[in-house]
Amino acid sequence: MLIIAGYVTVDPAERDTFVEAHHDLLRRARQAPGCLDVAISADPVDPARVNNFERWKSREQLDAWRAVANAPNTGITMTHVAVSMYTATDERPPF
Numbered sequence: 001m002l003i004i005a006g007y008v009t010v011d012p013a014e015r016d017t018f019v020e021a022h023h024d025l026l027r028r029a030r031q032a033p034g035c036l037d038v039a040i041s042a043d044p045v046d047p048a049r050v051n052n053f054e055r056w057k058s059r060e061q062l063d064a065w066r067a068v069a070n071a072p073n074t075g076i077t078m079t080h081v082a083v084s085m086y087t088a089t090d091e092r093p094p095f
Helices: 014-021 023-031 059-068
Strands: 002-009 035-042 049-056 080-087
Touching: 014 023, 014 035, 014 049, 023 035, 049 059
Parallel strands: none
Antiparallel strands: 002 049, 002 080, 035 049
């Protein structure tokens, strides 16, 4: 399993536009083979921060999705990017 998690920052005045521009991408990704979860959301505390979270069954399925994803070109500058990909080998309830 792959987990992609982190955040980007944008101009606070453009954050909601940035998030909304990805709604169609999120709907389509959630239907893609191998997508376990995906979210791009406004941070509730930091007005410039956009949180990113994805879980995929495999790298091959993620790559297949990226080949057809057609991510929106918002024209909004990401002033900071702190997103990483992790390989997970175990899954269990946290509590």
